[in-house]
Amino acid sequence: MNIHYIANHLNELADSSDTGLRFDSLPITGEVDVLQVTIQTREELPIFVSITDDQILCIAYLWGEEEVRADTRSEMLEAMVEMNIPMPLSSFSKIDDKYVIFGALSVNSSLHDIEHELSVLSDNSLEVINEMADYLI
Amino acid sequence: MSIFKKIITALRGGASEAGEAIVDANATRIFAQEIRDAENHLTKAKRDLTDIMAKQMQSQRELDRIKRSITEHEGYATSALNQGNEALALEVAEKIATLEAELAEQQQSFDSYDKNAKRLKDLVKNTERQLADYQRQLSMVKTTESVQKATAAITDNFNNSNSKLLNAKQSLERIKAKQQNFDDRLQASDELANENSDKALKDKLAQAGIGEQQASASSVLDRLKSKQG
Numbered sequence: 001m002n003i004h005y006i007a008n009h010l011n012e013l014a015d016s017s018d019t020g021l022r023f024d025s026l027p028i029t030g031e032v033d034v035l036q037v038t039i040q041t042r043e044e045l046p047i048f049v050s051i052t053d054d055q056i057l058c059i060a061y062l063w064g065e066e067e068v069r070a071d072t073r074s075e076m077l078e079a080m081v082e083m084n085i086p087m088p089l090s091s092f093s094k095i096d097d098k099y100v101i102f103g104a105l106s107v108n109s110s111l112h113d114i115e116h117e118l119s120v121l122s123d124n125s126l127e128v129i130n131e132m133a134d135y136l137i
Numbered sequence: 138m139s140i141f142k143k144i145i146t147a148l149r150g151g152a153s154e155a156g157e158a159i160v161d162a163n164a165t166r167i168f169a170q171e172i173r174d175a176e177n178h179l180t181k182a183k184r185d186l187t188d189i190m191a192k193q194m195q196s197q198r199e200l201d202r203i204k205r206s207i208t209e210h211e212g213y214a215t216s217a218l219n220q221g222n223e224a225l226a227l228e229v230a231e232k233i234a235t236l237e238a239e240l241a242e243q244q245q246s247f248d249s250y251d252k253n254a255k256r257l258k259d260l261v262k263n264t265e266r267q268l269a270d271y272q273r274q275l276s277m278v279k280t281t282e283s284v285q286k287a288t289a290a291i292t293d294n295f296n297n298s299n300s301k302l303l304n305a306k307q308s309l310e311r312i313k314a315k316q317q318n319f320d321d322r323l324q325a326s327d328e329l330a331n332e333n334s335d336k337a338l339k340d341k342l343a344q345a346g347i348g349e350q351q352a353s354a355s356s357v358l359d360r361l362k363s364k365q366g
Contacts, residue, residue, distance in 0.1 A: 044307075
């Protein structure tokens with residue numbers, strides 16, 4: 001499994017995806033290969049896919065520390081920890097000063113599984129921002 | 138310090154800036170080497186175990202053979218005694234004594250193989266457990282590093298492409314607006330399609346002379362004439 005294989009699949013899907021979403025993917029070169037996946041009408045919230053030895057990581061950036069309201073910060077953190085289990089397939093994390101939502105898949109996952117993961121992750125990220133907007137500036 | 142603790146300390150301490158490794162590369166290499174060593178030990182232990190178990194099986198067969206032979210000779214000795222042939226019975230008894238010595242010796246070998254096999258099985262189990270744990274820890278280090286490198290690549294990409302990073306609320310508003318726009322367009326095109334199909338049907342009906350008819354000149358003239366009447 002590599003990001004180009006995933007990119008080709010997503011780009012070829014076009015209108016025929018099972019999820020009803022249209023994906024566009026763009027490889028980003030760096031020390032580690034990253035695939036930037038955007039979904040039509042949701043371009044502002046791209047998903048970044050990278051592959052390690054044993055897992056495929058799909059990460060979407062939610063908000064930065066500077067966007068968090070200081071007075072309800074610990075309440076927000078608790079809500080995020082509590083939502084980790086109920087939220088299907090995705091979990092919360094933090095990279096540097098950015099809060100993220102991510103899903104990890106086995107490297108042996110099928111392209112269909114990856115497509116499903118991306119779709120659920122995108123839906124979750126929209127809903128999370130919508131529902132947690134009160135904690136944000 | 139455990140790898141888990143090291144990663145947490147490094148992340149909490151803000152050592153996660155691009156280019157700065159969570160666990161230094163040398164430590165990761167040593168760790169990877171430890172894993173390879175453990176794998177080699179495991180392979181060797183498994184091969185040794187196979188050898189020992191094979192020898193144990195041979196020894197077991199030998200024990201069975203000697204035991205059968207002893208039982209057989211005890212039968213012979215009893216028969217000789219029954220016949221009153223004390224000399225022959227003694228000769229057989231000597232044979233039995235030799236067999237019993239052999240049995241004791243073989244039993245000792247068997248016990249030794251058995252003990253070794255048990256020890257090796259424990260060793261294999263422990264090494265496998267340790268190896269799985271090492272691999273899990275190395276995976277944590279590698280994943281942390283990979284995510285850092287990926288983050289660096291993503292950040293660079295954003296900076297180079299002049300894409301303005303919106304805040305979360307702005308992004309959501311824009312997506313919602315696009316979705317609304319998309320829904321509106323979908324609805325408009327639905328309505329248009331409906332109107333078109335209505336019109337097409339009316340046209341067909343009119344052609345077939347069904348429904349409202351356009352007044353023809355002659356019918357208008359007829360109406361006027363009837364009013365004059």
